[in-house]
Amino acid sequence: MVCAFAPAGGCHGSSIVGIQQRSSLWRSNDRARFSAGRHSRPTEFFRAARSKRWRRELRAVAEMPGASKTSSRLEAFVKWLAANEVFVSDKATWGRASHPLVVAEQTLIESEPAGRGFLARRDIQAGEVLFQVPFHLCFTKDVAVRRFAALNVPELADEEEFFALATLLLYERGLDESWKKSGRGPGSFWGPYLDILPPVPWEFKGAEPAESLSMDPLDALWLWAEDEMQWLQGSPTLLSARALRSKVEREYAEACERLYRRHPHIFDLEGAFRLERFLWAFGVLFSRAVSLPAENGMLALVPYADLANHSAFCVSFIDARTAAFPYAFRASSKQKRGQWWQRFLAPNSDDAGAVANTDSSHYREDAQREVVAYADRFYDKFEQVYVSYGQKSNAELLLLYGFVSDRNPYNSVEVCVSLSGSEAAGAGLLDRKRSFLLACGRDPDKPECFPLYADRYPLELMQLLRFASLTEQDAAGYSDLEQIDVAQPVNRENEIAAKSALLQACKIALQAYPTSADEDDAALKDKSMAQLLSRKQRLSVRLRRSEKRILERTIAGLEREIQDLRC
Numbered sequence: 001m002v003c004a005f006a007p008a009g010g011c012h013g014s015s016i017v018g019i020q021q022r023s024s025l026w027r028s029n030d031r032a033r034f035s036a037g038r039h040s041r042p043t044e045f046f047r048a049a050r051s052k053r054w055r056r057e058l059r060a061v062a063e064m065p066g067a068s069k070t071s072s073r074l075e076a077f078v079k080w081l082a083a084n085e086v087f088v089s090d091k092a093t094w095g096r097a098s099h100p101l102v103v104a105e106q107t108l109i110e111s112e113p114a115g116r117g118f119l120a121r122r123d124i125q126a127g128e129v130l131f132q133v134p135f136h137l138c139f140t141k142d143v144a145v146r147r148f149a150a151l152n153v154p155e156l157a158d159e160e161e162f163f164a165l166a167t168l169l170l171y172e173r174g175l176d177e178s179w180k181k182s183g184r185g186p187g188s189f190w191g192p193y194l195d196i197l198p199p200v201p202w203e204f205k206g207a208e209p210a211e212s213l214s215m216d217p218l219d220a221l222w223l224w225a226e227d228e229m230q231w232l233q234g235s236p237t238l239l240s241a242r243a244l245r246s247k248v249e250r251e252y253a254e255a256c257e258r259l260y261r262r263h264p265h266i267f268d269l270e271g272a273f274r275l276e277r278f279l280w281a282f283g284v285l286f287s288r289a290v291s292l293p294a295e296n297g298m299l300a301l302v303p304y305a306d307l308a309n310h311s312a313f314c315v316s317f318i319d320a321r322t323a324a325f326p327y328a329f330r331a332s333s334k335q336k337r338g339q340w341w342q343r344f345l346a347p348n349s350d351d352a353g354a355v356a357n358t359d360s361s362h363y364r365e366d367a368q369r370e371v372v373a374y375a376d377r378f379y380d381k382f383e384q385v386y387v388s389y390g391q392k393s394n395a396e397l398l399l400l401y402g403f404v405s406d407r408n409p410y411n412s413v414e415v416c417v418s419l420s421g422s423e424a425a426g427a428g429l430l431d432r433k434r435s436f437l438l439a440c441g442r443d444p445d446k447p448e449c450f451p452l453y454a455d456r457y458p459l460e461l462m463q464l465l466r467f468a469s470l471t472e473q474d475a476a477g478y479s480d481l482e483q484i485d486v487a488q489p490v491n492r493e494n495e496i497a498a499k500s501a502l503l504q505a506c507k508i509a510l511q512a513y514p515t516s517a518d519e520d521d522a523a524l525k526d527k528s529m530a531q532l533l534s535r536k537q538r539l540s541v542r543l544r545r546s547e548k549r550i551l552e553r554t555i556a557g558l559e560r561e562i563q564d565l566r567c
């Protein structure tokens, strides 16, 4: 074998961000089960439910234990949105159509619960605005920097975006909790939003039963307990999950030293800033924050927009634009801005000092901007309305969001290749190859990982394999390996060697799984067996089956290609 292959060891770097990208346009007819919150006029929905099935499903969800508890949280959240100038009215106003969405408390996608989501309140035309959220409601690094500067923690400005947002989220949650527990402190402006954010699974253990039944916890793979991950044995995604978990834990340890311990009166390491909470904040950001293309990829946690579920067949994505309607907050009067800061910094107190020196032009500018998404197609009334979280593989979806899709056109599985093992080429040539890779800024001792898709693999992977498969004979006459064009097949033998190396890698990857794809299929198809599996076990089986299918297809394709080359 020319190349040795190792499983993926690192996490996805920048791909861990919930970046919204464009994808190709398809139609999804997933229907959702829902119970409309009171803000969305359930009686109107009941009347409008056209088929018996809809009425049955509405009743089933409305009768779910704990449904009313979540409804009241959702209701408070929607009131908060309306009070802060998010247009959620079901009534058209002057020059403005009624808000097209309603929040469903329970949705089903591919027969699995997908938590809350948006449904079309009425028919929605392609290109129609789905929602508009003013910038001043969003969590961004800018808000965090200003918030902590006012608390005499200016160092936050030097921190990276994810960390700054996580710190703001934890601080606000701490304020909100102490206000709720003891009525002390100013509370948080974002209280109603924080109430609807999902908890981490282990926080559920102490929760009231009604509460734990009514809100889905964060199910992202990287937050699963070690024993829950056992069903992913053999999958490279398992290593990515462990790597991401330790990366966030390491980040926490470093943050304590770098920042938190230096300001013990702000960052309570026993309470709001303990490790479990830090993991929660990153779990929320990885699964709900968006990167806004129109703001140069600025990371933002956008209340309301983050209730949209994902479809890989949707091209709507969340972005920013100049506000289409004037927000009252941007009124230029100093008094109005003072009132805003009062609500923002000290919502439950009349501490006028809290708003001193906050007459920043920044918020006037922010109020000119809003976060927005447009419908990518016509939606029927009651249809679930999606956005795209980007072209993500099932491994990424499970790792960051806690779900997989059996119909994911962007699904892929990682294979990793390295130079080690190409000694057969001769020690002299191996040294030249290593030096060449070093000169290209690559570490010859580190495996490089590439995604394999169901119908293709990256050209870059083939280039590396061709390069690794070069023999003394191939390199004879070249003073510099750079002169050999590996973007094209070098010669027949080299092509066979490169493809055989990939074939071997796929076979090794496939053997690492304890079960075959057919066995996984059988486990999911057999209803009585599938019912015995927990949701996480079912997700694991679906993920590993989808990875194995890609490996099997690639193996079949490579065997055919090698056969053809040999003829």
Ligand SMILES: C[S@@+](CC[C@H](N)C(=O)[O-])C[C@H]1O[C@@H](n2cnc3c(N)ncnc32)[C@H](O)[C@@H]1O
Binding pocket: 109, 112, 113, 114, 115, 116, 117, 219, 287, 288, 306, 307, 308, 309, 310, 311, 400, 401, 402, 403, 404
């Ligand atoms: C941005 S939030 C969307 C709102 C979320 N459903 C809620 O209840 O708050 C992302 C989370 O929604 C769920 N989700 C989104 N799209 C999904 C899909 N296509 N299938 C299953 N779950 C999905 C996952 O739990 C994911 O972590």
